[in-house]
Amino acid sequence: MSGAIKWGILGLGKIAHKFASDLILIQDCELKAIASSSEDRAKIFANKYGLETFYGSYNDLYEDESIDVIYIASLNQNHHGHVIQAIKHGKAVLCEKPLAINCRQAKEMLNCARVNQIFLMEAIWTRFNPTFEQILRWINKGAIGKLRYINATFSFNGLNNDLDSRLFNPAKGGGSLLDVGIYPLFLSLSVLGKPNNIKASAVLSETGVDEQIGMLLTYDQSQAILYSSYAHNEDMRATICGEKGEIYLDSRWHETANLKLVQEGKIYKKTFDFIGKGYSYEIEEVNWCLRNKKTESTKWSLQQSLDLVKLMDQIRKQTGIHYPMD
Ligand SMILES: NC(=O)c1ccc[n+]([C@@H]2O[C@H](COP(=O)([O-])OP(=O)(O)OC[C@H]3O[C@@H](n4cnc5c(N)ncnc54)[C@H](OP(=O)(O)O)[C@@H]3O)[C@@H](O)[C@H]2O)c1
Incomplete structure (x- = not known):
């Protein structure tokens, strides 16, 4: 991959702002476009970070050919669908934690990344600082x-x-x-x-x-x-x-x-x-992986994400916590 790695952000809540503030501090990448379910929110976000490209539809971000990697910052229940859509459009993905609601979802996401040979990582930012x-x-x-x-x-x-x-x-x-x-x-x-x-x-x-x-x-x-x-x-x-x-x-x-x-x-x-608040280090890890043609990080692997969601499934079973997606 030559030139700056082009990032997109999907879902413009609180964490998206923190992430964007760190991303713009990093040399070899660029925040290129953002997408929200609300065009107004996308426009405000774009103005704040000086971005030319903003979308009021996630699909437009998936289809933006200039984007290399999408940071999924939507709510937990949407990670599964958004990650799979991004991967199917050929985008590398960094997805907010928890990667998935349950083990079934996580397996489907991992499988999609592997079949399409696309990079996927859960944004467990602490791991990289x-x-x-x-x-x-x-x-x-x-x-x-x-x-x-x-x-x-x-x-x-x-x-x-x-x-x-x-x-x-x-x-x-x-x-x-x-x-x-x-x-x-x-x-x-x-x-x-x-x-x-x-x-x-x-x-x-x-x-x-x-x-x-x-x-x-x-x-x-x-x-x-x-x-x-x-x-x-x-x-x-x-x-x-x-x-x-x-x-x-x-x-x-x-x-x-x-x-x-x-x-x-x-x-x-x-x-x-720290560089910025500390989200910078997971961003640098993704940039390094993409430049080195990796489909996952060795620092926080997909197997580790799967193990983590399996533990949470087991804990939820013991404590009687159920989700409609289970
Ligand atoms: N790594 C961390 O330190 C960290 C910290 C907090 C949360 N998280 C994770 O990040 C994900 C998002 O959390 P968050 O704290 O950013 O949640 P949030 O502020 O509630 O935003 C969640 C989603 O709601 C939409 N939204 C934002 N403002 C809105 C408004 N005024 N009215 C209606 N919808 C609005 C946004 O999507 P649209 O713009 O597309 O509508 C956004 O992606 C979660 O999975 C969470 O676990 C991670």
């Missing part, structure tokens, strides 16, 4: 010894959102698990792999999705205690403990620039300068 790369380096070189325990949570008070919102409506894939519980699960899956056993328990809202949920993952010789919630605020730190030391991720851990490594009582602190 320099903080997380440092954590993996420490763990891989044995800085904290054999891993024994992870604690990670993700909560905020979303109780003032109405029951039809993306937070609480089951038809929109609502509930804290798919929205923010996915981050603690991602941490555990990335660092410890697939658990042998899961025990989960949830407090459900009147719409039947989880307002708060606790998860205990057990491995051969380690455990992860994970939690997410829409019912209260908290400072959101995470801890990874090994037999020889610990890694502490500062608040809010999924986007932190600050790490603390403790080894035999000695404390080492590390702070990173």
